[in-house]
Amino acid sequence: MKKRSITRKLKTLGIALAVTIITIASVYFLFVYSSIPFIKYWREIWIETAMTTGDHQWLATSFIPRKIIDEVMEHQFPPDRGDTIGGEEHLEHKVEEDENENDTNNADILNQQNLKAGDKDYAGYTVLVNDIEQGIIISEITGSGYKGKIMLIDDPSRIFIGVTPYKYSEGLRIKDMIAYYDAAAGINASGFSDPNGEGTGADVIGMSCAQGEFWGTYVNYYGSVVITESDKLVVGNIAVWENYAIRDGIQFGPVLIADGEKHAEGSNGYGIQPRTAIGQREDGVIALLVIDGRNVLHSIGCTVGELADILLKYEIVNAACCDGGSSSVLAYDGEVITKNSSANPTYGRRLPNAFLVKKKNIQ
Numbered sequence: 001m002k003k004r005s006i007t008r009k010l011k012t013l014g015i016a017l018a019v020t021i022i023t024i025a026s027v028y029f030l031f032v033y034s035s036i037p038f039i040k041y042w043r044e045i046w047i048e049t050a051m052t053t054g055d056h057q058w059l060a061t062s063f064i065p066r067k068i069i070d071e072v073m074e075h076q077f078p079p080d081r082g083d084t085i086g087g088e089e090h091l092e093h094k095v096e097e098d099e100n101e102n103d104t105n106n107a108d109i110l111n112q113q114n115l116k117a118g119d120k121d122y123a124g125y126t127v128l129v130n131d132i133e134q135g136i137i138i139s140e141i142t143g144s145g146y147k148g149k150i151m152l153i154d155d156p157s158r159i160f161i162g163v164t165p166y167k168y169s170e171g172l173r174i175k176d177m178i179a180y181y182d183a184a185a186g187i188n189a190s191g192f193s194d195p196n197g198e199g200t201g202a203d204v205i206g207m208s209c210a211q212g213e214f215w216g217t218y219v220n221y222y223g224s225v226v227i228t229e230s231d232k233l234v235v236g237n238i239a240v241w242e243n244y245a246i247r248d249g250i251q252f253g254p255v256l257i258a259d260g261e262k263h264a265e266g267s268n269g270y271g272i273q274p275r276t277a278i279g280q281r282e283d284g285v286i287a288l289l290v291i292d293g294r295n296v297l298h299s300i301g302c303t304v305g306e307l308a309d310i311l312l313k314y315e316i317v318n319a320a321c322c323d324g325g326s327s328s329v330l331a332y333d334g335e336v337i338t339k340n341s342s343a344n345p346t347y348g349r350r351l352p353n354a355f356l357v358k359k360k361n362i363q
Helices: 002-033 037-051 066-073 174-181 304-313
Strands: 126-131 136-143 146-153 159-163 183-188 207-210 213-216 223-228 233-236 246-252 255-258 275-281 286-291 316-321 330-332 353-358
Touching (some): 002 037, 037 066, 136 304, 146 183, 146 330, 159 174, 159 207, 159 246, 174 330, 174 353, 183 275, 183 286, 233 255, 233 275, 255 275, 255 304, 286 304, 304 316
Antiparallel strands (some): 136 146, 146 286, 183 353, 207 213, 207 246, 223 233, 223 246, 275 286, 275 316
């Protein structure tokens, strides 16, 4: 009797195990091979997200056939979108002594006198900080599955690239970068060499320019994100920087908005990630946007299309991505104010450079 009972239990266990294996196999084949639109969409998002990380590609390559991965990734748009250049008319512009296209004399170009923390800004997001003395507004960005912050700066002449003083040796974390330059705020900028996710931010990828000083080597797989001597943001395919009046800039992408036209739809092959972007309104106001990610309890990240949609609500006419992922970070008043996804979220990763905001000299 006892032997029969053990046999029955073993049979039950065997059946349960077989059902489990069949269920797992069915789910696997459904996820990997199904042509059902909903499943196909999320399979592609999964592949794009994994394959556009620096050290987490195994999340796709470990169980999805390479042929399927290649079929998804071959449709990824290049970061510069071919010959796209947003703001091209400003590239050769030279600033004369008595000329400035930006309306920086407007005492309240951000309408700060009529705002307070807790109000909705003109794009419909909640204002967290209204720093009238420094000409800065910070709002909380919320969307489907993502959260972040956007900073508006009244005067584009205050935006510049800060660079680590330890080039080829070590980068600076965003708080240290802000302190080094005595800046009001900043976001991460260029990508950098990052073997096994342990890069020190010492080696910039692509060309960069900090107040006219060049660092790096031009690469043809990234677009350009530059500020001209006339304080205009130009984004896209700029091949020979030395030919133009560029004062600050980096190489990255993709282009999100060019001359008021959206240039990023859906994921565009880049998946869902933490993201950093810079944009400019027609009147010169600069937007710095960071979306948090890789945290299912807070924000998983967004697509480049969603990033463009946010910026369009702020009437941005030219915009592009900076480096993203665990490098994405926004700091203000000496503190990191976004939820960075690096191993050191209070400080963020070490960076080769950053888009910084000069402090105003308050009398």
